[in-house]
Amino acid sequence: MRVLIALGGNAMTSADGKARPADQIAAVATAMEPVADLVAVGLDVVITHGNGPQVGNLLVKNELAASVVPPVTIDWCGAQTQGTIGFIVLNALERALAARGVRRRVAAVVTRTLVDASDPGFGRPTKPIGRYLPPPEAKVLIEHGQVWEDRGPRGWRRVVASPEPVEVLDAAAVAALLAAGFVVVANGGGGIPVVRQPDGSVVGVEAVVDKDLGAALLGRALGVEMLVIATDVDGAVLGFGTPGERPVGTVDAATLRGYAAQGHFAGGSMGPKVEAACQFVEHGGRRAVITTLGRIAEAVRDDVGTTVLPVDITREVAGHG
Numbered sequence: 001m002r003v004l005i006a007l008g009g010n011a012m013t014s015a016d017g018k019a020r021p022a023d024q025i026a027a028v029a030t031a032m033e034p035v036a037d038l039v040a041v042g043l044d045v046v047i048t049h050g051n052g053p054q055v056g057n058l059l060v061k062n063e064l065a066a067s068v069v070p071p072v073t074i075d076w077c078g079a080q081t082q083g084t085i086g087f088i089v090l091n092a093l094e095r096a097l098a099a100r101g102v103r104r105r106v107a108a109v110v111t112r113t114l115v116d117a118s119d120p121g122f123g124r125p126t127k128p129i130g131r132y133l134p135p136p137e138a139k140v141l142i143e144h145g146q147v148w149e150d151r152g153p154r155g156w157r158r159v160v161a162s163p164e165p166v167e168v169l170d171a172a173a174v175a176a177l178l179a180a181g182f183v184v185v186a187n188g189g190g191g192i193p194v195v196r197q198p199d200g201s202v203v204g205v206e207a208v209v210d211k212d213l214g215a216a217l218l219g220r221a222l223g224v225e226m227l228v229i230a231t232d233v234d235g236a237v238l239g240f241g242t243p244g245e246r247p248v249g250t251v252d253a254a255t256l257r258g259y260a261a262q263g264h265f266a267g268g269s270m271g272p273k274v275e276a277a278c279q280f281v282e283h284g285g286r287r288a289v290i291t292t293l294g295r296i297a298e299a300v301r302d303d304v305g306t307t308v309l310p311v312d313i314t315r316e317v318a319g320h321g
Helices: 021-040 052-065 074-099 135-142 171-179 211-222 253-261 270-282 293-301 311-319
Strands: 002-007 044-049 106-109 112-115 127-133 148-150 156-160 165-168 183-186 192-196 202-204 226-231 250-252 287-292 306-309
Touching: 002 021, 002 211, 002 293, 021 044, 021 074, 021 293, 044 074, 044 171, 044 211, 052 074, 052 127, 052 135, 074 106, 074 183, 074 192, 074 202, 106 171, 112 202, 127 135, 135 148, 135 156, 165 171, 165 211, 171 183, 171 211, 211 226, 211 270, 226 270, 226 293, 250 253, 253 270, 253 306, 270 287, 270 306, 287 293
Parallel strands: 002 044, 002 226, 044 183, 106 183, 112 192, 226 287, 250 306
Antiparallel strands: 112 165, 127 156, 148 156, 192 202, 287 306
16 A cells, blocks of 8 residues: 655654754654554555744744845745755654664655646735744845735734645656655655746746645645645544534545534644545545554554545445444
8 A cells, every 4th residue: 555644844843843953853763663664564655744844944044144145935945945854754764664674765856846826825925934023124034025914013924825736746756766666755845836937847936835735636646545644633623622622533525524614623724634635535545644643553554533535435434334
């Protein structure tokens, strides 16, 4: 079976959210233990990951140095973090596999995701990124062409577009490596956002692609059977924060979309994960699971966390209950 594991940003930092190099290396080493267990039992594994804390660090460097050197663009930040996190993951996974006596090659692919230049998000950027700054510091970055908004007493914050992913342009390279027996790290941070030019070439754009939506798209391109979205909670819940709060459990995509329409899942956190899980099974995936990092291996064997199935399979399970 071919499994795609989407690691949340929490898997790349320490428990208190710090993202110093040593913190990231230690966190990734922990994350690769259950991944190595899956590889050890013969599964074909693809890994993708978030990069929010890492991009945030690069943005701080941009801000501090903006009066000295021009800040790099968001697509460059995405490419840099794909390379850095990929490097850390490869080292950690190789060590974990060696400890299990498993000989599998690993590789990381710098991956671009095509978005539509006419996506509405580009007309009015709304995705907040980075830290709050006082007006004079934000002004320097605005002069470099960035979009910042006045957020009241906390200061100004940068906003960028978050367009829908259309195509993972480098999926064929990932597929070739999988066919050759590699465990592959790809499409980190949802992929480096690019748009198509009139001459057919592509260029990077100032945008952020949701990591989980990018994972669902990559999974479909690779013919992956199962998507595991690893996050810092055990799964989606209904009535979050209320006395009637309860876990979603195993559900079909249509029912889960109904819950989403009722407003059960926050747009900036669980909402994109739910949407990605639904998209994945609606386009041919057998199962999508939202659960904690520590239950990745368990998620492949059993229904844990929030397990999302196609409607027909869910009905079949119910019929045999």
